[in-house]
Amino acid sequence: MRRMRIAITGSTGLIGTALVRSLRADGHEVVRLVRREARARGEVSWDPLRQTVDTSGLAGCTGVVHLAGAGVGDHRWTPSYKKEIRDSRVLGTAAIAEAVASLDTPPRVLVSGSAIGIYGDTGDRLADEGTPPGQGFLAGVCQEWEDAAAAAAEAGVRTVFARTGLVVAREGGAWGKLFPLFRAGLGGRLGNGRQYWSFIALQDHVAALRHLLEADDVAGPVNLTAPHPVTNRQVTEVMGRVLHRPALLPAPAPLLRLALGEMATDVLGSQRVVPRRLLDSGFSFTFPDVESAVRAALADTH
Secondary structure: OOOOOEEEEEEEEHHHHHHHHHHHHOOOEEEEEEEEOOOOOOOEEEEOOOOOOOOOOOOOEEOOOOOOOOOOOOOOOHHHHHHHHHHHHHHHHHHHHHHHHHHHOOOOEEEEEEEEHHHHHOOOOOOOOOOOOOOHHHHHHHHHHHOOOOOHHHHHOOOEEEEEEEOOOOOOOOHHHHHHHHHHOEEEEEEEEOOOEEEEEEEOOOOOHHHHOOOOOOOEEEEOHHHHOOOOHHHHHHHHHHHOOOOOOEEEEEHHHHHHHHHHHHHHHHOOOOOOHHHHHHHOOOOOOOOHHHHHHOOOOO
């Protein structure tokens, strides 16, 4: 594998931390974009909301992986937090794309974060990268998010949109909140449990990002989900079995709507998404089913 110099935003998040660790373990150079003054070697200062990037630190980068954005599930969706979710993605992506495009020698590739939320609620229908965008707040944000990377693509940089599903990890992300609940015997299906969850093991997600950095013939949207989406009821059964805990306490839909507000629409929604382009490009999953992904999360000691 050729040695790479990779710039990463969101490098302290769940996925970013794992990606930095993986790249450095294999001898690649990592440049971390930080939202403060750069203080260490390998740091570059940027401000996503003010749309400023110290482009001198990006010189010589093979690729850029843009993962930064406010957590969708971190707070109730008040009007102000919905604006933060949108602005952190759209403004930040525009800043990175314009910075990349301005370089005399731009990187070969920009892998820009996105999400399967772009498809909206797909019900029982399979969705792949050819499925048109759906309706709803997250679908609209995802469309704007991807559109914001136009400057990089127009400059000739291979631009990939990594449409991420639910990342199975013990700490961080939506799944990280499930583990303590199930360990305490408080886990259960959400709503009727028939909604599809399109998941991906954290280890496979990192491997897929690295694959996309090197897959020179892949551009545009790529779903980062395991090949076999499962229902919430199936997830509940697997979590209970693997953790040896009962999973008997369902969370009724009205209670979720009361507790979560507008976000409950997405929690109860169904997204049956498959990674057609990722598989077509030759990527192989190490943890293709939900039980192996859950067991991998529990075994992950970094």
